Structures are given as C-alpha cells and as structure tokens.
Amino acid sequence: MYSIFNLTNGGIILDKLVINGPTRLKGEVNISGAKNAAVAILPATLLINGVCTIDNMPNISDVKIYCNILEELGAKITWTGKNEIQVDTRNISCKNVPIDMTSKFRASYYLLGSLLGRCGSAEVGVPGGCKLGARPIDQHIKGFEALGAKVDVTGGKIVAKAKKLTGNHIYMDIVSVGATINVMLASVLAEGTTTIDNPAKEPHIVDVANFLNTMGADIRGAGTDVIKINGVKELKGNITYSVVPDQIEAGTFMLAAVASRGDILIKNCVAEHLDSVIAKIVEVGANVEDLGDSIHVWMNKRPSKAIIKTLPYPGFPTDLQPQMGVCLSLADGTSIINESIWESRFQYTEELNKMGAKITAQGKSAIFEGVKSLTGAPVYMTDLRAGAALIIAGISASGTTEVYNLDHIDRGYENIEEKFRKLGAKIQRVTE
Numbered sequence: 001m002y003s004i005f006n007l008t009n010g011g012i013i014l015d016k017l018v019i020n021g022p023t024r025l026k027g028e029v030n031i032s033g034a035k036n037a038a039v040a041i042l043p044a045t046l047l048i049n050g051v052c053t054i055d056n057m058p059n060i061s062d063v064k065i066y067c068n069i070l071e072e073l074g075a076k077i078t079w080t081g082k083n084e085i086q087v088d089t090r091n092i093s094c095k096n097v098p099i100d101m102t103s104k105f106r107a108s109y110y111l112l113g114s115l116l117g118r119c120g121s122a123e124v125g126v127p128g129g130c131k132l133g134a135r136p137i138d139q140h141i142k143g144f145e146a147l148g149a150k151v152d153v154t155g156g157k158i159v160a161k162a163k164k165l166t167g168n169h170i171y172m173d174i175v176s177v178g179a180t181i182n183v184m185l186a187s188v189l190a191e192g193t194t195t196i197d198n199p200a201k202e203p204h205i206v207d208v209a210n211f212l213n214t215m216g217a218d219i220r221g222a223g224t225d226v227i228k229i230n231g232v233k234e235l236k237g238n239i240t241y242s243v244v245p246d247q248i249e250a251g252t253f254m255l256a257a258v259a260s261r262g263d264i265l266i267k268n269c270v271a272e273h274l275d276s277v278i279a280k281i282v283e284v285g286a287n288v289e290d291l292g293d294s295i296h297v298w299m300n301k302r303p304s305k306a307i308i309k310t311l312p313y314p315g316f317p318t319d320l321q322p323q324m325g326v327c328l329s330l331a332d333g334t335s336i337i338n339e340s341i342w343e344s345r346f347q348y349t350e351e352l353n354k355m356g357a358k359i360t361a362q363g364k365s366a367i368f369e370g371v372k373s374l375t376g377a378p379v380y381m382t383d384l385r386a387g388a389a390l391i392i393a394g395i396s397a398s399g400t401t402e403v404y405n406l407d408h409i410d411r412g413y414e415n416i417e418e419k420f421r422k423l424g425a426k427i428q429r430v431t432e
C-alpha cells in the first residue's frame, strides 16, 4: 500500500501530502503539456535520424522514464529549458531495452510501433501502468500483424518482428488510444497506404499525427473517423514542436473549482477539448466562460446531482471520472457514474468513503449519495487520476487529509502541489 521511496538504516521513508481544508480555490493556473501526447512523441523521435526540439514537455516522472529508455537505446537527451528538450537520435542502436525498464509503465508499448518502424523488430516487457483492470493489447497486435509483422507474447515480453511493413486497411474492434497511435507509428515508414477505421480521436492522437507530419510523414484525418497514412521513405529531423496542452490536467483544475466552490482561470489550454466536461459541470451548476485558450470556472453553490457515463473522446473522459466523482460525492442528491472504459476505476471511492462520502461502487457503476461536506482522513492514491481526485477532496474537506502513494501523481502532474498552493490550498509535501 505504501510507496517506499528509500530504505535507510532499516527505516522506510515515505512522502505524503498534508492538506488542511476546506479552501475555496481562487486564482490562475498554467496548464502543462499533455502527458499522453508526450509519452508518444518521445518514442516517435526514434523514427528519424536527427535532432528534434520539443517544447511544452511536461516535467513528470513518466517523461523522465521515457528519456531514460531512449538514452538506453543511444539517444542523446538534453533539457534545454524547464520544459524544452532536445532529442538526438543519430546514434540509435537497434537493441532490446532491459525488460524491467519497459514493464514499469504502460506507454512503453509505443516502442513496439516506433522500433518496428526504425529497426524492423522490437521487444518490450508486457506493459505495466495504473492498475485499472485488464489492459489487453490485442488491437495493437492486430494492427502490427496487418502491416506484416509477426508478434509473439512470451515470457512476460512482447516480441515483434517484420522484414518489411506494408500498408493495409485496419478496422479497430475497440476504440483504443494506444493502438491507434501505435499503428500510426508503425505505418508512417511502411510501403503504401494504411487506413485505420474506428480510431481513437483524442487531442493527443491529433498531436502525435501533427508531430509526425512536421517530420515529413503523410497522415490525414487524425481526429476523425478514419485515419489515412501514406507511407514515406524517411522522416527528417531538425524540427521544433510544442506539445498540446494537457486537457486532463485542465479538466482536473476545472473540477477542483467545482468541488471547492472556487474561482479559477485555467490558462494555456484548449477549451474545445473539454466540451463534454464543460457541459457536465454547467449541468451541476458551475459557471464557465470559454476564453478559447483559457477557461474560467467558478462555483457559488453545492453541485447538483448528475448522471455521467465515460466514453472515448469526445465523450466524458475516464481520466476525469474520479475528479468528477469528488464533485458528485458533495452534490445535492444522488448521482450515478457509469465507467465504460476501465472496470477497476472506482478504487478511489473506498478512500473517499473514509472521508465521509457515501458511494457504493459495483462493477462498472457507482452510486453517489451526496453529502454536505467531507472530513479529512489518511487516504491512499490507487492510481494517477485517483490521486488527483483525493487531492481535490482534501482541499474541499474540513480538517487534515494525508495523501499517500505519491509516485502515482508524480507520474502525470507537474508540480501539482505548487499549482494548488498558488490557488490558495494549504498543501505540503512531507517526508516521514
């Protein structure tokens, strides 16, 4: 349960967040680059022999792990600014990355697509990541095989090999972010045209396609129902690119404004990427001003009840479901959330119940009997977005909340406690 940071003299060093609430959050926050775009753009650099400069790169542990993996393969990575990196892939060696490096986190599966494209073979540990339930990769494998690769899952590893990749027509049985990006990565250098039917349409899909196109790829239709990739002979370096703002981080602060009855100007984000979230928070009584590249959210009253169903983009994002759950646990009336993407995404509800919430979760649904207020308690992050939800709950609750297992939140949010502190939250990272 505990996140063990270090072992010294037999003692366990733990980091925790101590939050004293309640605080009505007020002020401005700047949104970082999107984690889910960054962890796909970094492996995409393997498709060129050259140097890329990437700006708006979130400084989070998933990015650092990816940089380590690229360095292991021979890339030279230089942080040229707080959020700018230069990746030099001129000396990549087509070798296998140690399994323990790749099995640590989910997005290592993008090495399959990018190394198949560059080296014709790839081997990664069966990807880890947040424990959100079964996380199959059959659609990734189906895509690689359609392009002519042979894929085996054996001994905890996924091994993909292809003498030659040839474009094909691929229908995704399930809308999958990872499989859509992986097929794009594997097919940009393939011979001929690849079409992906029923692809994911998330803003980070479009961002990865834009990044590849900036390097000379020919990808059309990203963000629509069909993506068409015309294979090119090579991609070129010497480009600069800026990662799209993180719509999940922006949504997290929007929902923090709702739960804490605050007033936040969320800057450097794309309001259009959050249409479903804006619609739902307006429904529960929030005030929202869409300013194009920023969103102003303020809330003066207790949220009203709602019914939410998570869906692939442009539906309500599963990655904002736990944060919305905090708002609904405080709502006037009984709400229902139906989670259609990850079956184990309600683990956070047990932690919220320790704070006085009244949530009954069963399978893919949870019933939220709204309570007037939450009370501080020791709670444990069970995954990345659950972590964000518990921080919002701690800020909105009266008394002291101690939040443990911070390695989850550090994976995906840059300086989260500093950003909340600037909005008035009384939040400190403490090492025990």
Ligand code: UD1
Binding pocket: 036, 039, 106, 107, 134, 135, 136, 137, 138, 139, 140, 141, 174, 175, 176, 177, 178, 179, 200, 318, 319, 340, 341, 342
């Ligand atoms: C990505 C995001 C994650 C987000 C999720 C859904 C990254 C690094 N992570 O995860 O934050 O919660 O999208 O928006 O971008 N599935 C299959 N077979 C497959 C692939 C997926 O059945 O081959 C299923 C999954 O079990 C899940 C659904 O499809 O039920 C969506 O998964 P997918 O979009 O692939 O999620 P990830 O790319 O892993």
